[in-house]
Amino acid sequence: VLYSGQGTKHLLLSVLFLAVWEAESGQVHYSVPEEAKHGTFVGRIAQDLGLELTELVPRLFRVASKGHEDLLEVNLQNGILFVNSRIDREELCVRSAECSIHLEVIVDRPLQVFHVEVEVKDINDNPPVFPAAQKNLFVSETRALDSHFSLEGASDADIGANALLTYRLSPNEYFSLLVPTNDDQVKPLQLVLKKPLDREVASELLLVLQATDGGKPELTGSTELHITVLDANDNAPVFDKAVYRVKLLENSRNGTLVIRLNASDLDEGSNSHILYSFAADVSSNPEAFFRIDSASGEIKVNGKIDFEETKLWKLQIEAVDKGNPPMFGHCTVLIEILDINDDAPELLVTSLSLSVPEDATLGTVIALIRVSDRDSGANGQVTCSLIPHVPFKLVSTFKNYYSLVLESALDRESVANYVLVVTARDGGSPSLSTTASMSVEVADVNDNAPAFAQPEYTVFVRENNPPGCHIFTVSARDADAQENALVSYSLVERRVGERALSSYVSVHAESGKVYALQPLDHEELELLQFQVSARDAGVPPLGSNVTLQVFVLDENDNAPALLPRPGAGGAGGALSELVSRSVGAGHVVAKVRAVDADSGYNAWLSYELQPAAGGARSPFRVALYTGEISTTRTLDEADSARQRLLVLVKDHGEPALTATATVLLSLVESGQAPKASSRVLAGAAGAEAALVDVNVYLIVAICAVSSLLVLTLLLYTALRCSAPPTEGACGPGKPTLVCSSAVGSWSYSQQRRQRVCSGEGPPKTDLMAFSPSVPDSRDREDLQPATGESLSKVSFKYPLFNLNF
Template sequence: MAVLRRDSLGTGQLLRLVLLHTAWEVGSGQVRYSLLEESKHGTFVGRLAQDLGLEVSELVPRMFRMVSKGRGDYFEVNLQSGVLFVKSPVDREEVCGQSPLCAIDLEVIVDKPLRIFHVEVEIQDINDNAPVFPVNEKYLSIAESRLPDSRFPLEGAFDADIGTNSLLTYKLSSSEHFTFNVKSNDDNKKSLVLVLKKSLDREETPEHNLLLTATDGGKPELRGTIQLVITVLDANDNAPVFNQSVYKIRLFENAANGTLVIKLNATDLDEGSNKEVSYTFSSFVPPTGGDMFSLDLNTGEVRVKSRLDFEEINVYDIQVEAKDKGNPPLSGHCNIELEVLDVNDNTPELAVTSLSLPVPEDAPPGTVVALISVSDRDSGDNGKVTCSIPPDLPFQLVSTFKNYHSLVLAEAVDRERVSEYKILVTARDEGAPSLSASSSILVPIADVNDNAPAFPQPVYTVFVKENNRPGAHLLSVSASDPDVRENAFVSYSVVERSVGEQQPVSSYISVHSESGHIYGLQPFDYEELQALQFQVSARDAGFPSLCGNVTVQLFVLDENDNAPAVSPPGSGRGSPGPELVPLSAGAGHVVGKVRAVDADSGYNAWLRYEVQEAGAAGPFRVGVYSGEISTTRALEEADGPSQRLVILVKDHGEPALSATATVSLSLVESPQAVKWDSRQRVGSEGPLVDLNVSLMIAICSLSGLFVLVIIVYVGLRCHRGPEVMCGPGKATVVFSSEVGSWSYSQRQSRNLCVGEGTAKNDLMVFSPNVPHFAENREMEKQLVMASNVCGTVSDILLF
């Protein structure tokens, strides 16, 4: 605290008062300084940073700033030293008028964290205003008939200062006829009276000139003077007299123009024209009162002429003169003390400062959003203001100091739910009726990365035909993030894992990091890989980044890219040679079987057997789907000693692929082993290709037990002993459009156990794509058993 005025106290006493006052201010949470008015620019006020407990080095980083509320920018803080000094001189009379206590409120605000300090600078008065009379010359007319001790009221001087600086003493210049008296009323107001102490003689001295001097109590003293010009009149020795010397009136400030204030009445004991009285205003305190009231010259009615304002002037001291029409005229005087009463005619004022926007959505409750100051120019209850905001908002108002409120965060906010709040702050006074004012504060919520990218579905399924083009687009995945800007920028990647023989997923597919497009890096081979399941990760660019995953199921669809492969007939039977067919064989006798397999699946692996040259088949035929070679009639010697059949094996793919097998048959009296000459071609006649003998041995070994059971069962039922071959197939997942009008999604193809006696002895089972796989397989087994029992089923297709 800095006190810049020194009175008559000693240095030690002054220091103790300063320390005591400073300790009281710190304890109350407010810093107060004292300053003489009209102090020059640069005058030291106080060590503000030190008194507030702030380090000088943190003033700039914490955005130290000072706000003066509505009374000019008179002070400034040196951010290098933390010293508060005068920026421009303060005129106490201009800032506070006649108020006995004049103080300028300052707000000191620092950020990181936000703190608000309140500083009050008391402006002390100096004697810078001299007493001023309303006029420089006052003209008085006094009849010579007036008796000694007659009194004539005078208007006093006005001093804009306060306290001892405005305490006036008066002195009248020397005169043998006049003296001067000063009286104080109940309100401690002084009235000046000029007293006649010796009778006047107009013939001796028709005019008297006196000088009235007003001296204030300041140091140094200041003076003001008025020249009194007294004209001595003749006769008319009775002046008008009011029934009261002082009239006290109270009037509301909202009084309309023309409102009657008071009707004055002065009486004169004289007769004739000396009794006729006219009324005039003689003086106003303050001087602006002449513009506010009117006085009827003849009736003495005082009325409101202009709008009164309690907030500007609340007391008027009006002096009225009543003058008769005698010769010389005499006058009487009275005072009207008019008190203006306050009405609630000023709405509260709102000011929003120090907005800390936007508010992060992870800001903790209690975070200060804005500082709000409210004020009302009215007084009493009319000037008491309450501040409020609508309910059901995550904010609240906290009163900090006098009419200051802080808008703070009351609960957590979520930008994805509400991105901004429009807060209507309402200030309402306690007048009747009350007045209010509102101000809107738009509080945007800043985004933080609190939402991970999310896919619209948990699993993506895609079907891709094998032999696809490398780099072909397979499908697109897309994830959304309700955050904004970089927190919502999503990039995609594959979650790496091993497939098959430790092959990484990234060797099969790639994901575009921005678009989410998934591309195949290499052609898929259905015979090696039927399904590929992997995960795609979507990660945002926030800090820290968040991610979400989705599963992609990729099913490879088979294409007809493998030709049928014919198994060597001589494997596992000793040395190969021509097939010996007994001449005694009758129609329907099975002489051999062509066995072929196709690496494809489904329709592409369904094989058809036929003699390449139907005219050269002679008495033999081949089963369309079984590949069994049988006689069509009884053999004859005319059929020749040997036959050579070229069997064409063709699949059902588009385009169809084929292979050929050449079978040599010799007609003998007794049966012997059959020799096979196998040739394979794709699309046309090709060279013979021997298959792996070990594969056939393994298949026959695994099927041995099942073959034995079938032979016994068929022998008991059909009284025949057919040659039986059994080979397992494999399950394949295919797309429904693969076989045209055959609508199915999962197909199992098996080479089943068959017996002789018909041209078609194959059973192909197609099971639907339903979850109960075990039940479907059991159904297929039952159908196979039924076909073996009858031995007459040519082709069965089950969907």
């Protein structure tokens, strides 16, 4: 690299410097001279960082530098770091002995951060400069030999050897130059009188003072010394010390006294009156920060004193008397600025990904954080912390650099968003801190299956419902978000007997509404149990099932059916019986039997005797609930030999359904019906013995079943109060209780039942009981069960309750 100055090209100290690694930090160092041309090679940064050239662009290779982004650049094709724009070390680091550019090299996939230091080497591009091109000195001819006259030295913006100045005075016979040694640089240059002056011989002298720096090539600067030889005032002011050293706290208030100077003059009168002032100094502007009292010599604070801007002030003070010509004295005041903790730490957050999947692995880097503090010492030592109780932590990766990483597992359903507060605190007393907030969103993954409020629902539907009737709505909630929470419903297909479940019910995929596809028949299906599946739209999808128990409630859709009595005579389905005219009142002569395919209240039958034709009063009556036909009085000769009775059998449904039974009774003399009488007496005796045994067991069973019934009703009521309504659109109202009558009897209905939940099961019989009414011997003829009937079908008189066998 060639440097052009004053029309002549000079070769710089070096073209490039080798990159080395520091073992203790892993940091790459390069060096580059200031004023290097655009494109100057700095180093093979990709190779030195161990990166392949082909991965620079895919991995988003980038270089960042706070405040110096345009000085250096990297060629992504060859991985070379080169100079992009002019680098002026004096502008970049002023007079600091060390000057470096800190680069942050960041690559993604996976994330890596490298730190590169590029040292800017000084070149001798600044010549020495004097405060003024000409210096006027007034020297009395009476000055003694070896008198000293202070001069302001030159300053050089460079550093090191490039700023090491040597002085040379133009040849003359009167004055020599006294240059302070390197250990005493704070002392000024001095002219030393080596030959007495004679104003009459030489009233003015013109000397040239030249300063040369130690750079290669060396640069020079000069000033002209215009010396006027005067008479009279031959003593200059003299300070107590040549150098004053003072310590001052930064941020001292205006008007704070820094130092009071004292200079003396051996002259008398006006020649001994001294005025103080700042000497000209090109390296600083003391008047903006300090002021000096010209009469007292007090130096006070006049502006903001900032340690971070200037750590040491070097003030050149000049004392001049009022002689004619005036005489001057000089001293140096060194003011050391003491740091106080007045700068809070600075936080810079570089967000890499502020949306973190809830299944992210531990150690995932979320953001990069850089802290800095302009103070020094303990005041500039910064520690970084994170608010507690969050699943993240800060990891120190380099000096004043931290990584925000995932420390523990995330759950979006518990916390969907975290607001993190990072606090940077320095070591000052009292300490200062800075906080920065960032929001980290937890992205959802499909880790929650749809959940139903209950594992099982009970639904009541009246039979004979219209096809397509809505009977229930299932609803499942998914704790995930967006498509992971989008739930669809379907039936868990199975067989119901010989048919598929889907022929009975269907479920809407989006709304969860369950529909009955065909009319349900309580006599065929009393319980339909099936499962509905809820599945979300996540990948992979998750699901769960809920069980629906659909009870088909009975409607009164079956009329009573008459049963023929085995061995009974008659034609055309009529019941025929022989009745002796000798029987007394209340004698049972026949019994009508009927069943109802319905259940419960709809199967409770009652019997009524229709009035005879012509309004004649019949000597017979029928029991309301047993169907037994008995005499109301003693038969006589006036009664017709053939009695035709019409018995109306009616259930208790709404509306009630009926059937009509015809009973033909033939009245005969007592000797003509011996078989019938013996059969009735034998049956009555057997029934009475059987009834005594049955009553004991039945009372015990009634007590046990009643207790169980009460407990079941209490439990069912509690569950219904705590659970949401489960009736469908076609569901019935409240069940109707059947009350016992004064007569009381057993009534039964037998029909085929199918256990829908399992597809199998024995037939069921509904049993209704009424309050007991023990019959007399005349009413016991037909208590013996008919051939082929079970005991559960026999009619007894006990309080009403329903039993399913």
